[in-house]
Amino acid sequence: MQQKSGLGRPSFTDIDLKLLRIFAEIVRCNGFSAAQISLGMSQATISQQMRHLEERLGLRLCERGRAGFYLTEQGRQVHGAMLDLFGAIESFGTAIGDVRGELTGRLNFGTVDAMVTNRALGLDRAIGAFHQSAPKVSLDIDIAPPQALAQGLLTRRYEVALLPVRDALPGLDSRRAFSERQFLYCGQKHPLFGRPDGGITDADLARQAFAGRTYMPDERICGIDFQWSAQTAHMEGTLTLLLSGAFIGFLPDHFAAIPAREGQLRAIAPERLYFDDIFHIAFSPGRRNRTALLLADLIARECDMAGA
Amino acid sequence: MQQKSGLGRPSFTDIDLKLLRIFAEIVRCNGFSAAQISLGMSQATISQQMRHLEERLGLRLCERGRAGFYLTEQGRQVHGAMLDLFGAIESFGTAIGDVRGELTGRLNFGTVDAMVTNRALGLDRAIGAFHQSAPKVSLDIDIAPPQALAQGLLTRRYEVALLPVRDALPGLDSRRAFSERQFLYCGQKHPLFGRPDGGITDADLARQAFAGRTYMPDERICGIDFQWSAQTAHMEGTLTLLLSGAFIGFLPDHFAAIPAREGQLRAIAPERLYFDDIFHIAFSPGRRNRTALLLADLIARECDMAGA
DNA sequence: TATTCACTTCAGGTATTTCTAATGTAATGC
């Protein structure tokens, strides 16, 4: 459609969003006829619309007929680009809802693992409160290592994330949430398990196989140059390694508490061998919307309450 | 969400993209009447359409009348979200063009400064060839420090960037382009300018005020623990500092060549004081489209030709 | 007070979209 003035050539999608939606539904249903009911229109209309869309794009999107329905390679690519576009439209809708003071849409939240057992945090309570305040928001929680979280914030995978912060986060807007103390543990089968703290020197520790987390700094921890022999991205991975009896490694106290109480794990010299991870709530750049702020506030409130 | 059939409540933008475009143009023209010509419709129509949009969104977007035209706070926010949406639509259009084998749309390219003087690169030739191959693509070149480039790739500010890489780029898809050797220089008025290389020790250098670039590693360079007294993000900044005679600092040879030939700058012990920056062409995750690849190929070709 | 400016509202026509019903075509299975 060429238009005589003003807005310039209507970039494809102007009029054709509806056509794209129809196409999406056809793909989902895998055929024209099958999409009739869910689209609420006759098969003839669907056929027309598809032709219309294909003419506009100048591409054959799918093969159909008695032989079966399938996307062409081009159709597959268009379908992918389309889903991105729909995502952007949903974001716009969410932004509008936000301006109107409504809390709607989707919120992508990322956190590291082993946050459930952290009683000093009460993430479960924060999330409960969030759902109560914003029942229309669909909350998507993802668990990932810290670097993946930081990167996901930049790439807009998450709107908010809770993650330990070592250096300042470049280009990210964040606030301090709480800190978590990690102690050095060994498993029941480990040679050091029975030895009293007093009989363990730094040199002894430097000789043990050490299980680190991938996102830990490579430098020495608590003045000890540990011998990195295994690494995992998850607390659970570290715990498994420790329980094997072959390694020593750091775990947050709340996470180690249960196996420690049962005598499967033991903290080594906890009065001197520990470090603190400072957790921040960080926002994706330019996406600090009301919904994200609400979740952040609720998490922060839980931290404060637990800390008091 | 009640839905009588398939597609559900038409999420705002479905029908209203045209309205949003009209709104954008009104904002650009700063008033209804002023937008008449560029929109190619009567003012009455514009007024109706605006009302329509405001009703749909349930928001007052702007104040107008004899008193003047201005956006409400909500209008401002909607306008911002709208521009994001338009960006996504443009990307979709580009993706479609890509599928059709056309090279259209916009390509955002980022690079560090002082790339023009780099004869080993021939960026100008690569860009000329690019424009010849893809005349319909509007090329947007931005100059920024390496970290900003890396971040801009992640945040989708750029599709492609040319930047020096120290550590691997996390989550970025990149290929090696060329390397650039940087030598240590001082200005004509600097105390070391007249002293022969043989008479300059590492200890001497460590005592001088050093002008670094913000993205350089903090560690020692060429075994010398320089005394960081100034830093800039740009080559030009470093050059200015060096010409002042108060600092020593590193510059790529091609960039220092002209002032060096005119006796304003002098390389200090170039046979041992240098380091190499390895430049990569990096792509924004998931946006490695035909257009971006073309530019990258052309740049790589220029590098190879110059290197051979 | 009268005028102008910037927008609003309304009535009514034109154009476009959208749908349905009817019919056509091509591949498949018996």
Added chain:
DNA sequence: GCATTACATTAGAAATACCTGAAGTGAATA
């Protein structure tokens, strides 16, 4: 060959969108 399935094409009706000219409002200005 015949029925069936899945889609294409067409024509025409109904609904909707779109636009304009004319008349109206209210604030600023002379």
